Amino acid sequence: MSAPDHSPHATPDAASGTGARVPPAPRGLRQTMSDLHIWTGLLLGWFLFAMFLTGTVSYFKEELSQWMRPEIAHQADQPEAAVVAGRIAKTLETVAPGTTQWSLRLPDERHPIANAFWRVPPKDGAKRAFKDANFDPQTGLKVAARETPGGEFFYRFHFQFHYMPVAWGRWLAGLAAMFMLVAIVSGVITHKKIFTDFFTFRWGKGQRSWLDAHNALSVFGLPFHLMITYTGLVTLMTLYMPWPEMAGIESPAMKRQLTSEMNAFLQPAKPSGEAAPLASIEAMVREAERRWGPGSVARVTAANPGDAAARVAIARGEGGRLSMSPQYLLFDGVSGRVVEEKQGVGAAAETRGVMYGLHLGRFGDGATRWLYFLVSLAGTAMVGTGLVMWTVKRRQKLADPERPHLGFRIVERLNIAAIAGLPLAMAAMLWANRLLPLDLARRGEWEIHVVFIVWALALAHGVLRPPRRAWIELFALGAAALALLPVLNALTTDRPLWRSLAQGDWAFAGVELVGLAFAALLAGLARRVARHRLKGARPGRARAIGTPARPAADTAAAVEGAR
Amino acid sequence: MNVTVSPTPSARRVGASSAGGLARLRAVLPLISRIVAAVGGGYALAALASVAVLVLPVSRIQAVIGGMLSSFAVYAAAVVWVFAVRSATRAWIGLLVAALPLLPLAWSVWHGAAPAVSP
Numbered sequence: 001m002s003a004p005d006h007s008p009h010a011t012p013d014a015a016s017g018t019g020a021r022v023p024p025a026p027r028g029l030r031q032t033m034s035d036l037h038i039w040t041g042l043l044l045g046w047f048l049f050a051m052f053l054t055g056t057v058s059y060f061k062e063e064l065s066q067w068m069r070p071e072i073a074h075q076a077d078q079p080e081a082a083v084v085a086g087r088i089a090k091t092l093e094t095v096a097p098g099t100t101q102w103s104l105r106l107p108d109e110r111h112p113i114a115n116a117f118w119r120v121p122p123k124d125g126a127k128r129a130f131k132d133a134n135f136d137p138q139t140g141l142k143v144a145a146r147e148t149p150g151g152e153f154f155y156r157f158h159f160q161f162h163y164m165p166v167a168w169g170r171w172l173a174g175l176a177a178m179f180m181l182v183a184i185v186s187g188v189i190t191h192k193k194i195f196t197d198f199f200t201f202r203w204g205k206g207q208r209s210w211l212d213a214h215n216a217l218s219v220f221g222l223p224f225h226l227m228i229t230y231t232g233l234v235t236l237m238t239l240y241m242p243w244p245e246m247a248g249i250e251s252p253a254m255k256r257q258l259t260s261e262m263n264a265f266l267q268p269a270k271p272s273g274e275a276a277p278l279a280s281i282e283a284m285v286r287e288a289e290r291r292w293g294p295g296s297v298a299r300v301t302a303a304n305p306g307d308a309a310a311r312v313a314i315a316r317g318e319g320g321r322l323s324m325s326p327q328y329l330l331f332d333g334v335s336g337r338v339v340e341e342k343q344g345v346g347a348a349a350e351t352r353g354v355m356y357g358l359h360l361g362r363f364g365d366g367a368t369r370w371l372y373f374l375v376s377l378a379g380t381a382m383v384g385t386g387l388v389m390w391t392v393k394r395r396q397k398l399a400d401p402e403r404p405h406l407g408f409r410i411v412e413r414l415n416i417a418a419i420a421g422l423p424l425a426m427a428a429m430l431w432a433n434r435l436l437p438l439d440l441a442r443r444g445e446w447e448i449h450v451v452f453i454v455w456a457l458a459l460a461h462g463v464l465r466p467p468r469r470a471w472i473e474l475f476a477l478g479a480a481a482l483a484l485l486p487v488l489n490a491l492t493t494d495r496p497l498w499r500s501l502a503q504g505d506w507a508f509a510g511v512e513l514v515g516l517a518f519a520a521l522l523a524g525l526a527r528r529v530a531r532h533r534l535k536g537a538r539p540g541r542a543r544a545i546g547t548p549a550r551p552a553a554d555t556a557a558a559v560e561g562a563r
Numbered sequence: 564m565n566v567t568v569s570p571t572p573s574a575r576r577v578g579a580s581s582a583g584g585l586a587r588l589r590a591v592l593p594l595i596s597r598i599v600a601a602v603g604g605g606y607a608l609a610a611l612a613s614v615a616v617l618v619l620p621v622s623r624i625q626a627v628i629g630g631m632l633s634s635f636a637v638y639a640a641a642v643v644w645v646f647a648v649r650s651a652t653r654a655w656i657g658l659l660v661a662a663l664p665l666l667p668l669a670w671s672v673w674h675g676a677a678p679a680v681s682p
């Protein structure tokens with residue numbers, strides 16, 4: 001079983017006139033790693049593509065959420081955090097009476113409204129029920145905005161998917177991330193000339209160009225891709241690797257210690273049953289700001305409010321520090337005195353906190369977020385080009401290119417649905433957000449249903465149409481959906497793009513401008529695919545490319561060019 | 564010369580429809596064995612290592628977190644090992660050799676006396 005030249009990185013092809021033929025070596029480490037890379041990359045590649053793309057846009061989930069709640073006016077400046085916290089705590093007394101726990105996320109620059117969730121007293125056997133609402137920091141009252149999951153949907157989807165129990169989704173995401181980790185490691189081992197290849201780009205050479213695009217995208221972002229994959233696993237490590245905890249944590253006290261090293265969430269203790277008013281939340285937030293600086297408080301959690309055993313935790317935000325590890329002040333809810341201060345955590349916990357922080361990228365300013373966004377996009381393209389390359393390589397070896405075997409067709413069609421269909425489905429959510437009737441029951445859920453309905457239609461389209469046409473049409477449709485977003489928004493809200501720009505509302509304008517940029521990218525991809533047949537027919541290139549009827553080199557080139 | 568890439572030899576053998584069912588099974592058995600070794604064996608090794616870490620003379624809480632943190636690297640390394648070596652048998656032997664020193668450590672942790680709570 002002497003392998004044919006197995007490694008995708010073996011030698012430059014003779015057509016380029018630079019390479020000499022290397023005799024086939026016995027299957028070495030690079031060949032086996034190449035196989036491992038190809039198959040781990042393929043098997044969960046579509047999930048990975050979806051995780052990467054939705055994860056990428058999640059870096060701007062707050063901005064997306066703002067855009068999806070156009071009723072909430074653009075707020076240039078925020079009232080004082082302590083005042084806001086005090087106001088909303090008052091509102092919660094009436095909104096969530098008798099709750100054993102509420103938790104309030106304070107507004108900040110990117111997230112101009114406050115959000116709180118609270119435990120609903122259990123009844124009818126339902127054990128852990130929560131409710132949540134948005135609050136206006138100016139009035140402290142519940143915000144009346146359309147029911148939408150906002151950018152939160154993409155964020156949730158990227159690690160737990162949808163339409164399945166959360167735990168299953170997270171395990172599936174973990175499996176995909178583990179495959180990704182293996183694909184990265186095996187990909188690096190496969191890669192003989194990691195440095196030279198980065199500066200090599202062979203345009204319009206079919207599989208070669210795909211390979212070069214894939215290499216450039218991967219190597220360019222390699223440290224990031226490795227970091228984001230590993231830290232992604234770390235964010236859910238207590239789910240994926242519960243064994244050390246099960247073996248080593250032997251008492252509830254230790255369990256509490258472990259939890260407090262990882263998050264600032266306050267588990268309510270047993271209430272005393274004796275009523276006592278909650279001390280001033282405003283004063284507690286002021287005390288925290290005195291220690292950490294203004295604007296540093298992210299979350300206020302109260303356990304057993306209104307009870308003599310009340311506790312309030314004031315947690316520090318992620319802004320301005322790399323680590324996500326918890327820092328909080330714990331107050332006696334009745335006297336308002338500090339009973340505990342969590343200033344730092346142990347070495348391993350701090351490592352985890354930094355890894356978590358690196359994954360979320362919330363430590364930095366706008367420039368950091370843009371960098372994260374762009375490199376993540378390169379990661380998305382890395383997965384996408386890898387998936388497409390699987391078919392590009394195999395097409396040349398098909399016995400009858402007109403009638404590929406089943407496996408090939410499945411991969412080809414799934415590629416279309418994932419790579420061209422998902423952007424369209426995501427754009428459809430933004431359309432649904434504007435077009436669904438405001439009084440529709442379960443409106444927020446329907447916005448999500450629309451995503452999956454459109455995605456399923458895209459898959460059907462990809463199955464029923466000739467592949468080349470399907471690529472072009474879905475890319476074009478996605479481009480149109482995003483390009484027309486400003487028009488849709490101008491027609492359905494009183495916040496058209498020009499007004500947002502004039503007011504300096506960059507969150508609102510940014511969503512539409514980035515939508516336009518994506519529309520241009522998708523249109524470019526559609527155009528490249530459409531024009532490919534003409535270019536592929538040229539002599540000297542056709543040999544390397546094989547059958548021309550596919551979106552080959554140029555799409556990669558377009559992806560690459562758009563970076 | 565074109566760079567040609569095909570599925571793995573074993574995958575190609577799976578595709579040979581003329582072969583009998585038993586012969587086909589025998590042909591893919593090493594691959595299945597490797598996949599089980601990688602996915603199941605790799606996870607088991609990672610879990611074992613994450614528990615064995617708890618014997619280290621550091622705070623138990625930090626060891627628990629450290630064990631979780633490093634487990635994914637162990638897992639990835641195990642998967643790469645399983646597919647890098649020459650045969651499925653070697654892959655399994657390698658996993659077992661790695662597990663051997665970890666087993667008594669993990670055992671002692673799991674059945675050890677509860678240590679005092681320490682930060």
